[in-house]
Amino acid sequence: xxxxxxxxxxxxxxxxxxxxxxxxxxxxxxxxxxxxxxxxxxxxxxxxxxxxxxxxxxxxxxxxxxxxxxxxxxxxxxxxxxxxxxxxxxxxxxxxxxxxxxxxxxxxxxxxxxxxxxxxxxxxxxxxxxxxxxxxxxxxxxxxxxxxxxxxxxxxxxxxxxxxxxxxxxxxxxxxxxxxxxxxxxxxxxxxxxxxxxxxxxxxxxxxxxxxxxxxxxxxxxxxxxxxxxxxxx
Ligand code: FPP
Numbered sequence: 249x250x251x252x253x254x255x256x257x258x259x260x261x262x263x264x265x266x267x268x269x270x271x272x273x274x275x276x277x278x279x280x281x282x283x284x285x286x287x288x289x290x291x292x293x294x295x296x297x298x299x300x301x302x303x304x305x306x307x308x309x310x311x312x313x314x315x316x317x318x319x320x321x322x323x324x325x326x327x328x329x330x331x332x333x334x335x336x337x338x339x340x341x342x343x344x345x346x347x348x349x350x351x352x353x354x355x356x357x358x359x360x361x362x363x364x365x366x367x368x369x370x371x372x373x374x375x376x377x378x379x380x381x382x383x384x385x386x387x388x389x390x391x392x393x394x395x396x397x398x399x400x401x402x403x404x405x406x407x408x409x410x411x412x413x414x415x416x417x418x419x420x421x422x423x424x425x426x427x428x429x430x431x432x433x434x435x436x437x438x439x440x441x442x443x444x445x446x447x448x449x450x451x452x453x454x455x456x457x458x459x460x461x462x463x464x465x466x467x468x469x470x471x472x473x474x475x476x477x478x479x480x481x482x
Contacts, residue, residue, distance in 0.1 A: 249276065249469075250384060252476055253297070253389070253425075254296075254297070254298060254301040254425045254426050254428075254468050254471050254472070255297075255298065255299040255300060255422060255425060256298070256299065256302070256421065256422050256423065256424045256425050257293055257298050257300070257301050257302070257424070257425065257426045257427075257428065257464075257467075257468075258301075258303075258304075258424045258426070258427045258428070258439065258443070258444065258447070259289070259302070259303050259304065259427075259428045259429070259430070260301040260304045260427070260428070260429040260430070260436075260437060260439055261282055261285075261286070261304060261456035261459075262276075262429055262430050262431035262455070262456060263430050263431025263432075263454075263455025263456050263457070263458075264278030264279050264281070264282040264432055264456050264457060265278050265279075266278075266341060266431065266455060267281070267282075267455040267456070267457045268281075268457075269451070276316070276317060276320040277315055278319060278455075278457060279317075279320060279324060280324070280327070280442055281457040282456045282457050283324050283327065283328045283335050284331075285332075285441070285450045285456060285457055285459060286303055286328070287328075287332050287335075287376075288457075288460075288461065289301075289459065289464055290336075290341065290373060290375050291339070291461075292312050292461030292464050292465070293373065293464060294339070294341070294372065294373040295318050295461075296464065296465060296468055298468075299373065299374060300371065300373075300374045300412050300421050300422065301373060301374070301375050301376065301439065302346070302374060302376040302377075302418075302421070303375070303376070303377055303378065304378045304381065304437075304439050305321075305324075305325075305377050305378060305379050305404075305437060306321055306322075306347070306378070306379045306380055306381070307378075307380075307381060307382060307439070308347075308348070308380055308381065308382030308385055308438070309382065309437075309438065321357075322352065322356045323340070323356070325356055325359045325360055325363075325377075326355070326356070326359045329359060329362075329363050333363060333366065333367075336367060336369060336375070336385065337366065337370065338371030339372060339373070340370045340371060340373070341367060341369065341370060341372050341373045341374075341375050341388055342367045342370040342371070342372065342373070342374050342375070343363040343364050343366075343367045343376075343377065344364060344374060344375070344376045344377070344420070344421075345360050345361070345363075345364055345376070345377055345378075345379055346376060346377070346378050346379075346381050346386075346413070346417040346418060347379040347380040347381030347382075347417070348380045348381070348385070349361070349379065349380065351380055352378075352379065356379075360377070360379060362389065370424060371453065374421065376421065377419075378439070378440075380382050381417075381439050382437075383438045383439055383440055383441040383442065384432050384438055384441065385442065386416055386417050387416070387441065387442060389415075391415075392413035393415050394407065394412065413442070416442060416443075416461065418440070418443055421443075423443050423444075423445065423446065423447070423473065424440055424443045424444045424447040425447055425448065426447060426448050426449075426450060426467060426468065427439075427440070427447045427448070427449050427450070428450045428451075428452065428464075428467050429450075429451050429452070430448065430452050430454055430455055430456045430458075430459050431452075431455045431456065432451070432452075432453045433451075433475050434451055446478050446479075447474070448470075448471050450467040450471070451472060452467070
């Protein structure tokens with residue numbers, strides 16, 4: 249039995265496109281319903297005691313999709329925050345971004361930065377949105393930043409894991425306890441590789457638009473029934 253609190257949940261929100269196709273709709277319709285589901289699941293996560301929820305909204309590999317789809321995904325944060333920001337503020341949620349935002353269209357970047365700024369005094373659920381995020385790139389950038397600090401005499405050579413973590417985009421958040429991926433794929437897809445070192449993994453068959461608060465509750469219940477040993481013996 250795992251008594252450790254499930255304070256950080258990360259989700260790979262897969263299957264929007266396939267879900268939309270099944271309904272005879274364009275892939276973008278799946279992303280829209282998927283973005284509405286971010287609100288539903290954020291509320292449920294908060295009610296279930298989760299303190300940090302990190303969602304994979306756009307990966308560094310997603311630029312390979314059609315121009316129409318990429319451009320839709322770049323416009324989605326604006327639609328999303330126009331609909332829900334007021335409610336998030338009322339609920340006390342704090343929005344954070346991870347990823348290389350400087351490569352996003354200016355309009356998208358501004359919307360995301362504004363959401364961070366507007367919610368920065370909040371102390372409730374931390375909703376962390378990964379946008380143009382790739383974990384290998386994050387780790388390489390961290391290594392480069394550390395090397396630079398050594399070269400400039402700001403750091404000694406030879407740091408430990410905790411110090412290295414402070415160079416990552418997730419430096420202000422605890423490690424991931426539970427990683428969920430929807431839509432039946434058994435992959436990590438370059439998401440939070442460092443941060444999931446000791447996470448429990450939960451793969452569900454349902455696509456992201458079909459993922460409900462009940463399914464989240466079930467994943468968290470499963471988490472509590474697993475025996476997390478962190479490499480030790482009990
Ligand atoms: C993967 O499904 C999903 C994405 C690449 C995008 C996920 C984005 C959202 C749910 C919107 C979140 C946005 C905000 C602003 C919170 P897929 O399209 O790869 O599905 P498929 O595997 O069926 O093709």
